[in-house]
Amino acid sequence: MSAFKPLHKPGQAKPQVKSWGPADAVDEETHLTKDIGELDRDHPGWDRRSKVLAARRLLKEPGMEEAVVRGIYGKAIVEEALAAEGLPAGGLASS
């Protein structure tokens, strides 16, 4: 005899996973929190922020050349990273 009882008998509704955030912070349709669901999606480049962060980290490494970082993250992301660091394009030495 099983120690377990059926969760829901035929005809009964299944229990729903409840949200633990503030009720108005969750989009009922997508279940995305507004933080990443709406605000981020409205922001251009929302899906490549990690790449910009990584490019900024690399650009700060001593001796790192901008051309090398471009080969990893591409021109657009490197330019965004340089701007975030307050440097002009070509602001790091290349050889």
Added chain:
Amino acid sequence: MEDRIFEMVQGDLFRTPLWLWTLPLGEHRFVPSWGKGTVTWLTQKVGATEVKLPSGFSFWSSWSFAVCTAKEERSQRDLWRALMREDSPTPLDWLVLLFNVPEPCALRVRVGKHGTIDYRLIVHDSDGPLAHASREVSLPHGQAEHHLLTIIGQGRGKGLGAQIVANAIALYRRLSVSELYLTAGLSAGGAVWGKFGYRPVDPMAWRGVKRTVRRRLAAVGANDRAAYRLRYGVSLEKTVAALLRLSDPRTLWDILDLDPDKVVQLGGSGRGLGGFLLQGTRWRAILDLQDPEAERRLRDYVETKIPGSLPPGW
């Protein structure tokens, strides 16, 4: 009334084969290609026995594929109550681990005596098993160890793995667990987990990865090297050498991100350059949710992999 909390989350029994609990040895990287068929056949033959599992949340005591006796069930409930505070996630909250995954699926939970919780996730659909995950959470340390995540046959390539990881993160945030550990490299994991924001746990582990990357780099053909240089204006050798000089374990992510314009063809294999270079690496990995870059990398990847399917709590 309190016991009703546990009963609410237990579902109907469903059948699942025992081989799900054995490592898919046939696909293990240490099994030579000529032996994969035999090993897979043996594993499935031995594990052909079916067991019955309750869908939803349920406790286990000795074996995660065995149903608890009434005594074991009482003991597990007592341990759970002793461990959880009033505002701790309830068993119903733990069902977030099953968010947006096919059914039936079982969440098997075992509470240890020192604040640890082992859990297994067994995901099925009407055609059979799709995934098996094995994890251990240490509440006092705020850490989780992800022992194994196996995505089976037709479950692959549909974002099921990303969904399972995303669901776990939602629960861990509630449990104040911020450090996730695993050993990457059981099969293709060495080239995969970095996409989720995992990195080598320390510079020593990163050094081990570097050796393999150097070896794999030598296997990149001349045409691919020329294409890389033409596109980016810098040689692939120089780029990789610059990365391998760094001692920061997060540099593994930069290896994965190499060649954003995908000009390197690798013989038409369809694989990315970063994944190619990291293939065959084995490293102790950490996902540090308090590191903004790791957290953002995880979000970007999961959001791209399973758009619109993030569980509540993200």
